[in-house]
Amino acid sequence: MPRQSRGRLWALIAAPSLWLVLFLVLPLLLLAAYSFRAGVGGALFRDWTPTLEQYRILFATPAFLRLLVMSAGIALVVAVLATLLAYPVAYYLVFRIRERAGVYIVLLMIPFWISYLLRVMAWKVILGEGGAVNSLLLSLGLIHEPISALFYSRLAVIVTLVYVWTPFVALPIIATLYRIDRALLEAASSLGATPRQRFWRVTLPLSLPGVIAGAVMVFIPTVGEYVTPSLVGGSSGAMYGNIIFDFFGRSANWPLGAALAVVMLLLTLALVGATSRISRVERFIG
Amino acid sequence: MIASFRRLAPLSLLVLLAVLAVACAKEKRPAATPLSPDATGTLTVLDWAGYEDTSMFVTFHRAYPKVTVSVAFGESDADIFGKMKAGTDACVFHPYSGWQHFYVRDGLVAELDTTRLSHWSEIPARFKALGQVDGKQYFIPWDWGYTSILYRTDKIPGGVDSWTALFDPKYKGHISMWDDGPGAVAIATYVKNWDETKLSDAQLAEIERMWTSQRPLNRFYWTGEPELVQGMASGEIWLAYAWQGAYNTLLGQHVPVAYAQPKEGRNSWVGLYGISSKCQTPDLAYGFLDEKLTAAQGVSLISSFAYGHVNPAAYQGVTDSNIVRALSLNDPTVLERTKFTPLVTEADRDHFGQLWARVKAAQ
Numbered sequence: 307m308p309r310q311s312r313g314r315l316w317a318l319i320a321a322p323s324l325w326l327v328l329f330l331v332l333p334l335l336l337l338a339a340y341s342f343r344a345g346v347g348g349a350l351f352r353d354w355t356p357t358l359e360q361y362r363i364l365f366a367t368p369a370f371l372r373l374l375v376m377s378a379g380i381a382l383v384v385a386v387l388a389t390l391l392a393y394p395v396a397y398y399l400v401f402r403i404r405e406r407a408g409v410y411i412v413l414l415m416i417p418f419w420i421s422y423l424l425r426v427m428a429w430k431v432i433l434g435e436g437g438a439v440n441s442l443l444l445s446l447g448l449i450h451e452p453i454s455a456l457f458y459s460r461l462a463v464i465v466t467l468v469y470v471w472t473p474f475v476a477l478p479i480i481a482t483l484y485r486i487d488r489a490l491l492e493a494a495s496s497l498g499a500t501p502r503q504r505f506w507r508v509t510l511p512l513s514l515p516g517v518i519a520g521a522v523m524v525f526i527p528t529v530g531e532y533v534t535p536s537l538v539g540g541s542s543g544a545m546y547g548n549i550i551f552d553f554f555g556r557s558a559n560w561p562l563g564a565a566l567a568v569v570m571l572l573l574t575l576a577l578v579g580a581t582s583r584i585s586r587v588e589r590f591i592g
Numbered sequence: 593m594i595a596s597f598r599r600l601a602p603l604s605l606l607v608l609l610a611v612l613a614v615a616c617a618k619e620k621r622p623a624a625t626p627l628s629p630d631a632t633g634t635l636t637v638l639d640w641a642g643y644e645d646t647s648m649f650v651t652f653h654r655a656y657p658k659v660t661v662s663v664a665f666g667e668s669d670a671d672i673f674g675k676m677k678a679g680t681d682a683c684v685f686h687p688y689s690g691w692q693h694f695y696v697r698d699g700l701v702a703e704l705d706t707t708r709l710s711h712w713s714e715i716p717a718r719f720k721a722l723g724q725v726d727g728k729q730y731f732i733p734w735d736w737g738y739t740s741i742l743y744r745t746d747k748i749p750g751g752v753d754s755w756t757a758l759f760d761p762k763y764k765g766h767i768s769m770w771d772d773g774p775g776a777v778a779i780a781t782y783v784k785n786w787d788e789t790k791l792s793d794a795q796l797a798e799i800e801r802m803w804t805s806q807r808p809l810n811r812f813y814w815t816g817e818p819e820l821v822q823g824m825a826s827g828e829i830w831l832a833y834a835w836q837g838a839y840n841t842l843l844g845q846h847v848p849v850a851y852a853q854p855k856e857g858r859n860s861w862v863g864l865y866g867i868s869s870k871c872q873t874p875d876l877a878y879g880f881l882d883e884k885l886t887a888a889q890g891v892s893l894i895s896s897f898a899y900g901h902v903n904p905a906a907y908q909g910v911t912d913s914n915i916v917r918a919l920s921l922n923d924p925t926v927l928e929r930t931k932f933t934p935l936v937t938e939a940d941r942d943h944f945g946q947l948w949a950r951v952k953a954a955q
Contacts, residue, residue: 557945
């Protein structure tokens with residue numbers, strides 16, 4: 307690379323890199339440093355010797371670890387369901403609507419013009435004890451008492467998160483579907499592939515990078531989700547993120563909260579790393 | 593990273609010392625002159641959402657119209673403590689009972705010169721003591737209230753007279769507990785008649801078991817009063833751990849509710865105002881605290897928000913019968929039967945927080 311263009315490259319990446327270092331890397335390092343403190347007392351950066359006490363507490367508390375696994379499981383279920391729902395939408399927009407798809411993509415995004423809080427609370431109107439679903443079932447005589455488990459439960463958390471994420475997942479899938487060379491599909495047809503074979507053997511494998519990108523995009527933030535479970539999860543719907551939030555915001559035990567966050571971050575990185583490795587293999591086979 | 597902080601440490605120490613020196617120099621000003629009505633400037637107060645309302649400092653506003661009160665927000669005691677620790681320009685801050693000694697320990701609060709508070713003598717000694725740490729006055733007490741069981745009288749016609757109702761399977765799916773570890777531990781100790789400041793590991797384990805087995809009965813743990821009020825008004829929640837503000841709001845909405853007088857006693861909390869050790873405008877801060885203590889300010893607080901005020905002279909000015917009932921102002925003995933939140937050690941607070949996290953995390 308000529309020296310001049312290399313200089314320009316550095317100039318271009320300097321601002322975003324600085325941004326990342328200041329607002330991502332440094333805070334993460336601070337978080338990691340906090341996880342080795344004994345308590346929140348004392349000066350922020352002085353008077354302390356690193357300790358593994360917080361990690362000891364974390365690994366000696368099976369309830370926290372089980373909740374972490376449970377939260378990863380919920381995130382996986384949400385990612386899979388949101389992707390399954392988003393794929394037909396994306397497919398329809400790209401292969402059926404085609405030119406006017408832009409309008410429909412805007413329609414898909416319209417829910418995001420409304421506050422997240424309002425969209426989540428709308429589920430209370432639908433699933434709550436006096437909500438739409440219970441009222442309908444009651445008036446049809448199918449039930450005699452409202453089903454309380456519809457809301458303030460893990461089920462409500464999963465339903466709400468799937469609803470929130472589905473349009474997001476559609477975007478990367480739409481992008482990869484657009485990129486598929488139509489000549490490949492025509493070639494498959496002229497070689498005698500049925501539409502079904504064409505989808506399973508050509509379209510789906512070629513769109514997998516978008517599918518995996520979308521699913522990972524949902525999975526990562528959902529593992530640490532805390533707003534949705536605190537709004538619709540009730541007493542039994544807490545996720546790992548709620549516990550982290552409680553240690554920071556409610557009991558001023560930043561070190562333990564930081565240790566919980568670091569462990570979650572490492573688990574998420576490991577899972578995403580594994581997924582990206584698998585997806586590369588998939589692409590190779592496809 | 594840590595190494596570079598070590599290098600920075602002497603520098604930050606110097607800055608801190610300089611700031612402290614300036615602050616001390618100002619505090620050593622000899623005469624406690626009352627604030628002039630023409631005083632100007634900005635006083636930053638770190639407070640809770642809702643406390644930015646002018647009725648919360650109405651007499652200060654009237655007495656010193658040229659002073660701007662700028663309110664910064666904290667969303668919980670832990671949050672306010674965190675912000676004070678991380679550094680804020682707030683001169684005055686508002687923690688609740690149970691947290692005062694942490695501010696003293698970390699040098700975040702200045703000891704008060706009560707001679708600069710002209711209304712100090714109007715405050716009962718029992719309240720004053722709540723703002724002291726190791727015999728020194730660091731905070732003024734200000735707002736107070738109860739914690740008790742709030743219940744729907746139409747759903748529970750027999751009434752509720754004990755904290756054990758929160759654990760009663762009869763009310764499965766219609767109970768709401770506050771989302772708070774120390775609060776949960778306190779209630780369990782009332783039920784068991786234990787001293788909440790001296791709990792053994794076995795007792796803590798029993799408390800954890802109580803709340804874990806209570807969880808399936810509980811509809812949701814409420815975090816903000818509006819969430820609780822909505823749940824009670826809709827009839828989804830029949831009984832809950834609640835403050836009298838929610839009781840007053842529901843009475844105002846004509847929801848049939850009553851505020852229990854549990855045989856184990858009500859819990860009570862007191863809000864405190866302290867002056868930051870780094871405060872650059874102590875005159876404004878003292879003027880603010882002094883006006884907070886007046887009976888006129890007390891009437892405004894009680895009438896607008898149904899919170900108690902530490903100046904008993906204010907109670908005669910309250911005419912709203914809902915509020916008199918909510919605060920039990922007509923019952924002279926109720927404060928004697930009330931348990932104020934005690935000081936807990938940091939270790940205890942961490943234990944209570946972890947206990948509650950385990951209750952919520954249990955599968």
